[in-house]
Amino acid sequence: MDKKVPVTQADKIKEKFKNQKDYQYLKKEQLIEAMSPEDILQELKNKGLPTYGTNRERIDRLKKANGLNPSDSNPAKKGSVVNSIEEISKKREERRKKMEEDKLYKEERKAENVAMGKGGDVVFEAMINQFRSQVPLQDQHIPSSSLKICVCVRKRPIFAKEEAQGEIDSISCSNPRVLVHETKVKVDGITKYLENHTFVFDNTFSEKEDNATVYEYSLKPLCPFILGGGTVTCFAYGQTGSGKTYTMKGLQSMVVNDLFAASRATFFVSFFEIYGGKCFDLLNDRSKLLILEDGNGNIQIQGLVEHTAANQVELIQMIEYGNSVRTTHSTTSNEDSSRSHAVCQITLKQKNIIVGKLRLVDLAGSERAQDCISNNRQRRIEGAEINKSLLALKECIRALRKGPDAHVPYRGSKMTLVLRDSFEGGSDDKKVIMITCISPGHSSSDHSLNSLRYADRLKEQSSGGNQVNQFIPKPDVAPVKKVVQQPLPSAKKIPPAKKEVKRDLERQEKQEKQDRQDRQERQEKLGKSFKDMEYIHDKNSEEEDKFGRDILDFHEKVETILAEEEELLENHVNAIKDDAQILTKEGELIALAQGDGDYDVDSYVQQMEILIKQKLQVYQGLYEKLLVFKAHLNEEEEFSNHLTQNLQNFKK
Incomplete structure (x- = not known):
C-alpha cells in the first residue's frame, strides 16, 4: 500500500495563488471576448498595437498583449488548419507521384516509338487511343444497289515514312461513322487537347479493309443494274496522296472481270483525261480532243477513239496503259500525284445498241481554293481548274438527287460537260457512287475535314430522300444574275474641285x-x-x-x-x-x-x-x-x- 504524501501549508498557499491567477486570466479573457469590435480597436490603438486583420485576429493580438495565450482560446481552429495543411501536402504528393508516373509512361512510349521508327507526339497518341476506346462498334455495310447516290469514305493506312516524320493516325473509322481527331494546343502554348469531328455516311471503310471489301459494297451490287441498261458513274475523290488512284485501279479490274463473266455484249472502252481545261485521249497517243455541243444540245467529244476489247485481259491492259500515261506532278503530299481528271468509259453494246454504261472517274487531288492562289501560274491555274470542276460536280450530283426538273449546271466545267448524261433527266436508269479517300496523318486533318464536308454535302437530303423512287419536291432554282452596267455619274454632279x-x-x-x-x-x-x-x-x-x-x-x-x-x-x-x-x-x-x-x-x-x-x-x-x-x-x-x-x- 502506497504511503500518502501529506499536503503542507506551502502547497496549499501555492495552489491558492495558482487558482487566483487562473481566475484573473479567465476574467481578462472573458472581458476581452465581451468587448465590442470598436472597443477592441480602441484598446489596440491605446497600447500602440497594429489594428489590421479580422476581429478574431485583433482579439488574439489583444490577449497576447495581456499575457494570455490566444492559441488556447480556439484549439479547434488550430486542429482545422493543421488538417488542411496536411490535406494540401497529401494532394501535392499525389500530384507529384502522378506526374512522375506520366513522365515514366511517356518515356516508355517514346522509347517504344523510337524502336518502331515512329516519331509522333505520345501525348496526342494516348489521347486519341483513349477516345477510340469509346467509339461504338462497327455496323454492317449496306450494298449500294438500294441507293441512287451512294457516298462512301475510305481511310488509307498510315505509312512508315509518315510515322518516322512524326505523323499520328488521327482518323477513326467505325461504319458508318468517321471521326477526325484534330490535334490542338490552347492559347497558353502548353495544354494539349483534341477537337473531335464526327461524320456519318452510307459506308465507311477503315485501313484494315482491302479493295475487295470496298468493291463488295460499292460497284459489285450495281453490275446487274449496268447489264440491265443502266448508267453508273463512280468517282474517287480526295486529297492528293489519299489513295484515290490505288482504289480506282483495284475496282477497275474487279468490275471488268464480273461484267465480262455475266454478259455476252461487245465491250467498248475509251479513256481520256481533262487537264488544265484541255482534253486528251489516253489510248490514242494523248491526242488532243475537242468538246463540242451540237444543235440538239448533245455533247460530242471530237476525235475520241473507242476500242473494242475481246476479253477482260485485253480491256484491263488498255486501262492500265491509260493510267500509265496520265499527267502527274510531284507534290508535297505525293511524289507522283495525278493532276488530271481521268475518265474511263466502258460501254456495252449489242447490235450497235447501248445496253449498259460504266464510267470510272479518278478525280485529281483536291486542293482548297485558298491553297491554289499562291503557287506559280501553271500550278495556280491547274489548282483553280480542279477546284472549279469539283464545285460544278457537287452541284450536278445534287441536281440528280433533286429530280428531273432541277437545273444541272454541267457547263460549269469541262468535266461535268462531258459527263452531262450522267446527271441529267433524274431518271432511275442513272446511279452515282462517290468514294471519298482520306489520309490518316494529323497534319492532313484540315484537308481530310474539307474532303468529308464535301462528301457530306452530297448526301444532304430530307428523310429518305436518297432512296430510289423517293419523291422530292422541286427546289426553287435561283435565277442567274445578270450583270447590269450602271450609268456613269454625269460630270455636272461632280462638285467643284481642283483640277x-x-x-x-x-x-x-x-x-x-x-x-x-x-x-x-x-x-x-x-x-x-x-x-x-x-x-x-x-x-x-x-x-x-x-x-x-x-x-x-x-x-x-x-x-x-x-x-x-x-x-x-x-x-x-x-x-x-x-x-x-x-x-x-x-x-x-x-x-x-x-x-x-x-x-x-x-x-x-x-x-x-x-x-x-x-x-x-x-x-x-x-x-x-x-x-x-x-x-x-x-x-x-x-x-x-x-x-x-x-x-x-x-x-x-
Missing part, C-alpha cells in the same frame, strides 16, 4: 468603265459557261467560301486565259500558214526579178507592196491578240496576289 482632283475622278471613272467593258466581253466570250459558274458559286458562297465573289472572279479570269490561249495558238498556226503562202509568192517574185529575161520593175514594186501589206496585216492581228492575252495574264497575277494578301490577313 487635279477632277482629273483623278475622270481617270477613275474611265478605268471603271473599261473594267466593266472587259468583264462584259469576257462574260460574252464564256457565254453559258459563265452563267453556270455564277450559279455554282451562288449555291456555295454561304456554305464554304469566305471570299465568294473574289473566287468567282478568279475562276472567271482563269477560264478566260484558257479560252484565249486556245484562240491565240490557233491564230498563231494560221498566221504561220498564211505567212508560208506569202513567202511562196515572194520567192516566185524574187525568182522573176533575178531571172535572165526582162521584167517590169513597176509591177515588181506593186506586187511586193501588196505582199508586205498582207504580211503586216497577218502579224498585226496576231500581235494585238497577244497584247490582250498578256494583259489578262498580268490581271490574273495581280488578282492572285490580292487574294493571297486577303487570305493572310484573314488568318491573322
